[in-house]
Amino acid sequence: MTIETNSPDPLFGSLSDAVVNMDELETVRLAGESLNLGIEPGQAIELGLVDGMRRAGELFEREEYFIPELLICSDAMYAGLKVLEPHLPRGTVERRKGKVVLGVVEGDTHDIGKNLVKIMLETAGFEVIDLGRDVAPVAFVEQAAAVDADIIGLSTLMTTTMGAMAEVVRLLDERKARPRIKVMVGGGPVSQQFASRIGADGYAANASAAVVLARRLREDAMEAATP
Amino acid sequence: MTPLERMAGLSAGRPIDRLPCVPIVGNTAARVIGVRTREIRESGSLLAKAQVASYRRFGYDVVRVFTDLYVQAEAMGAKVRVPEDETAYLHGPAITGSGGVSDLRPADPSRDGLLPAHLEAVARVVQELASEVVVTAAVTGPFTTASFLVGAEVLAKLVLREPATVHRLCEVALQTAVRWADAIIDAGASPSITDPMLSSTVVSPRQFREFGLPYLGRLIDRIHERGKSVTLHICGKTQRVWSLMADAGADCLSIDNDASLAGAKVAVGQRVRLMGNVPPVAVVFEGDPAAVRGAVRVCVREAGDSPRGLVVATGCSLPTETPFANIDAMVRAVEEIGWPPRVTPEVDA
Numbered sequence: 001m002t003i004e005t006n007s008p009d010p011l012f013g014s015l016s017d018a019v020v021n022m023d024e025l026e027t028v029r030l031a032g033e034s035l036n037l038g039i040e041p042g043q044a045i046e047l048g049l050v051d052g053m054r055r056a057g058e059l060f061e062r063e064e065y066f067i068p069e070l071l072i073c074s075d076a077m078y079a080g081l082k083v084l085e086p087h088l089p090r091g092t093v094e095r096r097k098g099k100v101v102l103g104v105v106e107g108d109t110h111d112i113g114k115n116l117v118k119i120m121l122e123t124a125g126f127e128v129i130d131l132g133r134d135v136a137p138v139a140f141v142e143q144a145a146a147v148d149a150d151i152i153g154l155s156t157l158m159t160t161t162m163g164a165m166a167e168v169v170r171l172l173d174e175r176k177a178r179p180r181i182k183v184m185v186g187g188g189p190v191s192q193q194f195a196s197r198i199g200a201d202g203y204a205a206n207a208s209a210a211v212v213l214a215r216r217l218r219e220d221a222m223e224a225a226t227p
Numbered sequence: 228m229t230p231l232e233r234m235a236g237l238s239a240g241r242p243i244d245r246l247p248c249v250p251i252v253g254n255t256a257a258r259v260i261g262v263r264t265r266e267i268r269e270s271g272s273l274l275a276k277a278q279v280a281s282y283r284r285f286g287y288d289v290v291r292v293f294t295d296l297y298v299q300a301e302a303m304g305a306k307v308r309v310p311e312d313e314t315a316y317l318h319g320p321a322i323t324g325s326g327g328v329s330d331l332r333p334a335d336p337s338r339d340g341l342l343p344a345h346l347e348a349v350a351r352v353v354q355e356l357a358s359e360v361v362v363t364a365a366v367t368g369p370f371t372t373a374s375f376l377v378g379a380e381v382l383a384k385l386v387l388r389e390p391a392t393v394h395r396l397c398e399v400a401l402q403t404a405v406r407w408a409d410a411i412i413d414a415g416a417s418p419s420i421t422d423p424m425l426s427s428t429v430v431s432p433r434q435f436r437e438f439g440l441p442y443l444g445r446l447i448d449r450i451h452e453r454g455k456s457v458t459l460h461i462c463g464k465t466q467r468v469w470s471l472m473a474d475a476g477a478d479c480l481s482i483d484n485d486a487s488l489a490g491a492k493v494a495v496g497q498r499v500r501l502m503g504n505v506p507p508v509a510v511v512f513e514g515d516p517a518a519v520r521g522a523v524r525v526c527v528r529e530a531g532d533s534p535r536g537l538v539v540a541t542g543c544s545l546p547t548e549t550p551f552a553n554i555d556a557m558v559r560a561v562e563e564i565g566w567p568p569r570v571t572p573e574v575d576a
Contacts, residue, residue, distance in 0.1 A: 022387065063467075066431040068386040075384070107310065109317050112380050112429075134308075134316075159508055159546035160313040188463075189508040189546070197513075 011039065012047040015080065019052025020059070022072040024079045027052075031083035041084040049080045053123040057208050067112060074119040097124065098218035101144045102153040103131035105164040110157035113187055113207075117153060120207040121214055137167040144172075144181050150221040151214055154200075156187040165190075166198040173199075179224040182217035186210060230288040230360040237500075237536045246531065246568045247288035248561040249502065249540040250511065250554045254294060254314055254547040256281035263312040264547060268294040271347030278348070279355050285554050288538070290356055291419055292349050293365035299403050300367070300375035302340030303331060314547060320378040325385060325392040331376060333402035336410035346410055353415035363458070364411045368422025369442035372400035379424065386434055393438055401442045405449050417455045420446065420477075421462075428463030428485070435468045440475055447476035458502060462543055466490055473498045484542030489529035496533040503530075504542035505557060512546045516556035523560035524570045531568035 011034055018026040027049070034044040056073035059065035065073075102118055104111050111133040118128045129147055131139060140152050152172075154165045165185050172178050182201040185194070186209075195203035201217055204210035228236075228244045236243040254264045256277035267274040274292065282290045295315045301307045304321035322330060336342040349364045356362055367375075373396035374382045385393050408418040424430070425439040447457050459472055460481035472480050473495045482491050482503035491501050505511060505522045514522075523539055530537045539561050545554070564570060 063427070066427070066434065067429050068383045068431075068434065071380065071383050072387050107313055107316065109308075110379070112383065115380065158314060158316065159512065160310075191509050193509060194513065 011037065012044065012051070015044060015048025016052035016055065019049055019073055019076045019080065020055045022069060022076060024072075024076040027076040027080040028083055031080040035084070035087055041087040042089075045081065045084050045088075049077045049084070050123050050125075053077045053119070057120055057123070061206070061208055067116070070116060070119070071112075077119075077123070097126055098151065098214065098221070099127045099129065099147055099149040100151045100153050100214060101129045101131060101140055101147065101149045102155070103135040103140060104133035104155050105140075105161045105168070106134055106136050107161035107164060108156045108158045109133045110187075111155075113157065114153075114155040116207040117155065117186065117204075117210045120211050121153075124211045124215070126211075126214060126218075137164050137171055140168050141171045141175065141177065145175075145177065149181060150218050151182045151184060153210065153214070154183065154185045154187075156190065159189045162189065162194065162198075165200070169199045180221060182221050184210065184213055184217060231358070233288060234361055243566055245561050245565050246527065246536075247538045248558050249287050249289045249538055250285065250505075250549075250557045251291065251507070251541045251544045252278075252281050252285065252287070252554070253291075253544040255545050255549050255554070258547065258551075259284050264294070264314060265309050265311050268309060268315060269341065269344060271344040272351065274345065274348035275351035275355070278352050282356060282360060284551070286558055289361045289363060289419075290352060291363045291365060292345060292352055292416070293544070294345075296365075296367045296371065296421060296423070297375055298341050298345055298367070299334060299400075299407055300372050302334035302336075302342050303372075303376060303399075303403060305375045317375055320381070321376045324381070325377070325389055328377075328392060328395050328399070331396075331399045333399055333406060336407050342407065342410070346414055349411055349416045350414040357415055362416040363419040364414075364416050366404050366408050366411070366418040366420050366446070368420050368425065368439070368459075369397045369400040369404055369446065370439050371422045371424040372403065373397050374424045376400065382424075383429070386430065386438065390437070397438055397442045401446060404442075404446050408446065408450050409453070412450070412453045412455055417457075418450050419458045419460070421460045423460075423462040425468070426461050426463035426483075427465060427467050432467045432471065435471055439468075440471055443472075443475040443477075451476060460502075460543075466494070469495045479538070481540060482542065487529070488526055488537075492530040492533040496530070496535060498535070500535045500538065501530055501533050502538040502540045505540070507541040507543050507545045507549075511541055511553045511557065512549045514553065516552055516559075519553050519556040520560040520563075523557055524564070527561075527564055527568050528570040531564075531570065537568070 015030045184202045185200045186204045192203045202213045204213045257267045259281045267277045297307045306319040308318040309315040456478040458479040459477035479500035484504045484506040510522045
């Protein structure tokens with residue numbers, strides 16, 4: 001009987017649905033319910049909230065969801081995380097798959113793209129240190145060193161700031177911080193061609209691609225860190 | 228043949244010497260007269276001088292008085308950061324949260340922000356050039372201005388959470404746009420609308436229909452009432468909203484390089500003129516004259532025979548530091564193709 005009532009599957013599905021359906025109140029309610037039922041919060045996060053956000057990301061890629069939908073889904077996911085995360089047993093918070101220092105480079109404040117990348121990276125288990133927008137090149141480099149980041153993620157929607165992206169790469173080289181720290185770039189005017197030219201380690205066309213790229217770069221960074 | 232005669236010929240279906248060509252020169256114009264971008268943003272006479280010099284230097288077919296998208300929103304209270312020699316960018320919205328919407332007032336082009344300076348620029352360019360070339364001035368669309376008034380991410384969430392608030396924001400942004408468009412027409416130029424936040428890269432076609440179409444429609448109706456035709460540019464993906472852009476009344480759709488000119492020709496080429504879509508960054512900014520020539524030929528091959536005509540243009544505004552040689556190459560490539568605007572694959576092979 002205990003097994004039956006505590007059978008987690010339907011609740012995970014409902015939690016995932018609540019995120020996909022942009023229902024923040026329902027997400028919070030179900031997250032609370034999962035705690036009452038004694039469901040392991042780590043599982044409710046992975047199989048419920050994260051699963052829902054992953055599905056929302058897929059709908060975005062299929063152009064069924066757009067930026068408004070994705071942002072509201074993420075609000076629901078974060079609201080659920082706020083309920084569940086305090087109940088994670090010590091140590092299990094370390095579900096992190098790598099550290100990313102992320103921001104919009106100096107000269108630009110368009111940050112929706114950067115925020116979507118942050119959401120999808122966090123969904124995928126990365127720890128994201130968000131420096132916000134209009135961030136000086138040196139701030140990326142110093143922050144990455146301070147937190148021992150694996151990856152620096154640079155975003156822009158304006159061509160005027162593309163030089164600042166190259167400057168981040170140059171500063172890292174100057175400090176011999178590569179290949180330990182990888183650089184990924186993205187945003188409207190940026191291309192693979194541009195990324196290669198400035199010596200960045202990768203380019204991602206959208207938030208989902210950024211996750212795939214970050215996973216690969218994280219592995220490379222780990223390898224580079226191994227003596 | 229002057230650009231004006233060329234454009235009129237294209238509209239009338241008469242043979243002309245070549246397709247019109249419009250590398251969309253914004254702040255690059257500052258480089259033509261050797262001044263900083265902030266100077267042309269803030270001085271009507273320098274903005275006019277730069278645009279006139281740029282037109283004379285490159286010989287393209289539409290002059291567009293434009294520095295950045297924020298001039299209207301700034302005149303309504305949005306905070307804009309203006310680096311000395313880089314394009315301006317939004318520093319902060321005019322209001323915080325939806326509570327401030329009732330504090331917003333439509334801008335007065337004769338008084339608020341840099342609108343008077345830009346209006347002076349429009350009048351000066353008209354005086355110098357209107358006898359030979361179409362002179363336009365940029366009007367930022369209501370939905371995009373709304374995003375600057377309240378913040379883009381806030382607006383994106385309001386679209387789903389408080390649609391009525393979004394409508395109020397679009398309404399006040401529309402009033403500014405109509406006044407600005409009227410002022411531009413009074414000065415003798417044509418308004419040219421840009422509404423990038425309506426891109427399908429940002430909002431859904433359904434949201435375009437709800438928050439874009441009514442306001443664009445009213446703005447364009449007003450411009451038509453005053454006897455001017457309208458080009459509508461939306462950045463990024465637009466395939467699913469081309470027909471709605473035409474429904475809004477636009478006479479010409481400016482297609483980003485993220486969308487297909489060939490697709491647009493099939494979908495809406497019977498209804499509207501097309502403009503596009505040489506990649507401004509990857510090709511004109513970062514490429515060389517040969518790459519520019521190749522990209523021009525692709526555009527003409529895709530849509531040179533579009534029923535209502537093609538203006539060979541960049542898919543979006545050019546970066547400030549675009550090499551002059553590449554802009555020259557764009558016009559030259561269109562001249563080389565000549566008339567009729569036909570490019571056969573064999574020629575390029």
